[in-house]
Amino acid sequence: MAVAGQTFGIVGALAAFPRRLATREVERQGGHLRRGVTRRTSHLVFGRGLLAKASEAQIEARFDTETGQGRFLLSENGFLRLLGLLRSPETSTLTRQALIDQSRLSPRTFDFLSLFDAFEHAAEPYSFRDLILARKYADLIASGAPWSAIARSVSRSRSVASLARLSLHHEGSDIIYVRGGEGLSELDGQLLFDLGTPDDIELDDLFSQAEAAEADGLYDEAAALYQRCLAIDPTDPVAAFNRANCLKAGGRQLEAAHEYARALKLDPSFVEAWFNLAGLMGDRGRVDAARRHLQKAIELDGDYADAIFNLAKLEFDAGNLTEARRRWARYLELDSDSEWARTAARGVQFVDLQFIGKTGGRNA
Structure with missing residues (x-):
């Protein structure tokens, strides 16, 4: 997967390496890294700091929203490996489905744990050690542990791979314990690349x-x-x-x-900024400026339906009916079912009726 030409976003603080290192490397490889999410965000990194700031339900909702938008989600280690800053462990041959089938973890839980680097690998192919970990996590889930508690505890571990040799337990709290010769102890240790x-x-x-x-x-x-x-x-x-x-x-x-x-x-390629500035200019009566900004947004993102609709309305209000119809017709190619689509369809119909009236119903 190439970095060049892609726009990366980050939600949650990065725990494994400093953000400026990632920014420098992404830019060096021809990509862009931004905080938060914009229309141009193609890849979104879920920082482990999100586990401390958001509830399990909030993280799941964000996951659903971003996957619904078609973005490629990455864990911190997956991001590092994509950038070539972290080697993938060797001897990995198992598919995601094989781990799910053999561990009895639900696919959704598996994806959340993988997104927060609870496995040796961030994506398939996975290793036999990942399978051992998946089975241990499945036992913890069965004992009542939420996936977020597992991810939060594992993120404090010195080495995820080493957990495959340990006995993991959950005893009615949101903390996962290791059973050793001296009883239970929390997972703890330095984070990988703790350079923040x-x-x-x-x-x-x-x-x-x-x-x-x-x-x-x-x-x-x-x-x-x-x-x-x-x-x-x-x-x-x-x-x-x-x-x-x-x-x-x-x-x-x-x-x-x-x-x-x-x-x-x-x-200069920030599409939403062009769009919102156009709205501001329109509110202040600066129609020409609003038109230019909307045209720029559409030039950068030809499928930006909101910008196309607003430009159609602007042209309609300015009396440019042919251009308004063209823009509304394009909007209907992107959205045919919403209330906005019905408004666009009425706009097209209105313009057509005006043209029929001018020609007296005759064919051109």
């Missing part, structure tokens, strides 16, 4: 806080937190874009326009 810095940790934590505040409608607080993110990393277009959205939601339109412009200066 306080700045990395602070930035990831600030970004997560900002996203949470934004989701709760605390736009001024979220804007301030995103500003702190930008103070640490002024090259982050997603933080600038998110801050612009918060400023716009808080009624601070001029500031929002400046932040959208900053996001686009940092990443």
Whole structure:
């Protein structure tokens, strides 16, 4: 799988290696790495820090959303191996289905555990040691352990492969224990490539806080937190874009326009920034600017249905009926079932009736 031309996103703090190392390597190989998720995100890394910040239900919901969008999900180790920064263990011949069949883990649980590097391999082919681990995890699940507790405990282990030789237990808590000569002890140890810095940790934590505040409608607080993110990393277009959205939601339109412009200066291919800036320009009556920004968004992403619909409406309001019809017809190629589609269909019908009226019903 090539890195060049792909856009990577990260949710949750990276625990195994510093984000700036990953950013540098992705850029070197011709790809792009961004915080959060945009329309152009093709690959999404689930950082192990997410286990400490989100509930099991929240992680599962995020997993379902992202897979539903067709994104390729990666664990931290899977990301490292894709970048060529971590060798794959040898002697791996088993398929994902073979591990599921022979361990009795459900496919969904298996995928969550794999996404947080609970196995020696991040993807197939898997090893016999992975099968042993899968069977141990299945026994823990059967005893009442949630998959997130297993992933959280395993992430603290010095070596996942070494767990295949140990006796793992779950006793009514969200902690997995190892039984040894002196009784039960928690899994603990240094994380692989534990090279994170306080700045990395602070930035990831600030970004997560900002996203949470934004989701709760605390736009001024979220804007301030995103500003702190930008103070640490002024090259982050997603933080600038998110801050612009918060400023716009808080009624601070001029500031929002400046932040959208900053996001686009940092990443001229940021489709959503072109789209949202177009909306802002339209709200302020700057129709020509809104048209240019929507056209740019569509130029970058020809399947961006929302941008196509908005441009059709803009052209219709401006009296450019032929162009409005063309855009609505294109929208209907992408969406034929929603309320927006019904509006687009009515728009096409209205324009056709206008043309029939002008020609007196005669064929051209």
